[in-house]
Amino acid sequence: MEGDIANLGAFIGAGLAGLGSGLSALGVGNVxxxxxxxxxxxxxxxxxxxxxxxxxxxxAEALGIFSFLVAILLMFAV
Incomplete structure (x- = not known):
């Protein structure tokens, strides 16, 4: 049960960090x-x-890459 909650938290965090990758595209488009x-x-x-x-x-693109790396680390570090 504890491992499932840790995986759930990691995937939720990875999804939220993944939003940064999409939002960086908006930043590049704005620039x-x-x-x-x-x-x-x-x-x-x-x-x-x-x-x-x-x-x-x-x-703007570097921020997207950093958030993508955080998402990957959260998904596979647990």
Whole structure:
């Protein structure tokens, strides 16, 4: 009985941590969408902001990868 409760908690925690992977996709879409919005408003400044775009995408994607790793650790550590 105790092992079942521990497995239940691990899978619930893994599911909640897995939500971070999906939400990071929303973050990447938000970063890219705002860049495109700004690039369409001022095309001459878009070339100078490309590095900032990639840094923002990398940070948002790293959070998703970290939450995915936490989910995997919770599922298989028990």
């Amino acid at each position: 890219a969408g705002n860049f495109l919005n700004g690039a369409l408003r001022n095309p001459s400044a878009a070339a100078g902001q490309t590095a900032t775009l990639f840094i923002g995408i990398a940070f």
